[in-house]
Amino acid sequence: MSGLIVPPGQGRKLVTKAQDVTFKVTAADGSSISVFEVIVPPGFDVGAHTHTQSQEFFYVLEGELELLAFEPAERTTDRWSNWESAAGDKAVRATAGSCMFVPPGTPHAFRNASDEPARMLFQSYPSPDHEHYFEEIVEIFSAGPSVDAAAVRLMRERYDVNQITPLRFEPPVLPNLRSTTDRTA
Secondary structure: OOOOOOOOOOOEEEEOOOOEEEEEEOHHHOOOOEEEEEEEOOOEEOOOEEOOOOEEEEEEEEOEEEEEEOOOOOOOOOOOOOOEOOOOOEOEEEEOOOEEEEOOOOOEEEEOOOOOOEEEEEEEEOOOHHHHHHHHHHHHHHOOOOOOHHHHHHHHHHOOOEEOOOOEEOOOOOOOOOOHHHOOO
């Protein structure tokens, strides 16, 4: 029997305007969990959601993410960033080395509120559910200039994703920079 060694930068890559996902360990490798390296661009918000069966683990490798993993005192359906639990828990600004474990039924979310990409290791159980999820979301993100929210909703329902707040991708607007030919002496 052999294990699997995946060198840096290797693995099957799925690239969209909203995130880059590299498959590191999959059901095809004999694993009961799926492991991905994910680049989360500035402005990406996965939206708060739950899973009835799935468990997830997130580990921030580089950059900064806002993380949430608790039942809020009140679920709002627009944005999760101001949620608070009955015990006073709030979303956490997570930097490299931070991790989040999410058992089934727990509302959770992540977003990149910074102006730099973040990189995380993401594990999902059971495989291959999230592998198929990422394959389908690439198709949806690639279908047009904007994300088809109805298609995302239907796809998420098929993969045990009970959406509470919407997925958003709102990249920061960069200031207008003058070109080098516009400089005055």
